[in-house]
Amino acid sequence: MSDTYYRRGCIVATTQRERGRGWIEWLMSLVSWLIAVLSRMPKEARTRSTHSAIVVRSGTLETAMILEALWPRVQVAPLSKYASAMTVYRPKGISIDVLKRLATMAMRHAHLAGGRRRGMIYGLLKLPLFALDLLLSKALCYLWMAVCALVPGWTYRPFERRIFTRLNLIWIFVCSQVVARVYGEIAGIYFTHHWTRVTPDDIDDYCMAHPEQFERIYG
Numbered sequence: 001m002s003d004t005y006y007r008r009g010c011i012v013a014t015t016q017r018e019r020g021r022g023w024i025e026w027l028m029s030l031v032s033w034l035i036a037v038l039s040r041m042p043k044e045a046r047t048r049s050t051h052s053a054i055v056v057r058s059g060t061l062e063t064a065m066i067l068e069a070l071w072p073r074v075q076v077a078p079l080s081k082y083a084s085a086m087t088v089y090r091p092k093g094i095s096i097d098v099l100k101r102l103a104t105m106a107m108r109h110a111h112l113a114g115g116r117r118r119g120m121i122y123g124l125l126k127l128p129l130f131a132l133d134l135l136l137s138k139a140l141c142y143l144w145m146a147v148c149a150l151v152p153g154w155t156y157r158p159f160e161r162r163i164f165t166r167l168n169l170i171w172i173f174v175c176s177q178v179v180a181r182v183y184g185e186i187a188g189i190y191f192t193h194h195w196t197r198v199t200p201d202d203i204d205d206y207c208m209a210h211p212e213q214f215e216r217i218y219g
Helices: 022-038 094-106 124-150 175-187 201-208
Strands: 011-014 053-058 065-069 074-078 084-093 214-218
Touching: 011 074, 011 201, 022 065, 022 124, 053 094, 053 175, 053 201, 175 201, 201 214
Parallel strands: none
Antiparallel strands: 011 053, 011 084, 053 065, 065 074, 084 214
């Protein structure tokens, strides 16, 4: 699909993270794996995405550029780095002007005041908060399943509770928060939760469940 055109605003969902040799990268990979495991609620499909990004410069697979939050800062990278393990969703029904504004706002996360080309700090400390929320949700789901099994007529439905991620630090971001914030504030599209509490899996699930808003063009 190298001839596919990836325009600004496309959402990238992937399970592949940039590899590193330091303990920070090792810790991020461990927490990312834990979040992927915990994101799968009882009777739900397997988690497909643990990382998300947004296209900020249109082009082909070889020339398009994405903005992503990775340690140590929010940064710009080639789309092709995730070609072996990604899904790309193209937004539908959004004007060229809004797509431009999406990319412009996303790029602001990669710049600090005074025009210095240094991205905002990656929210490494937020990852344990996501893990705690998902662990709590999973425990509550199993408890609810047990109750439904004992009470005739009660039906189990998966649900999640986001509590720890309400402890918001707005000057640091994880990957899904950048995408969710941009889409929420510019396009009015929200991925189930407030942008501070959205996970990569939430974004991937939403795009798959709303084909009238997002077209799957890769993966």
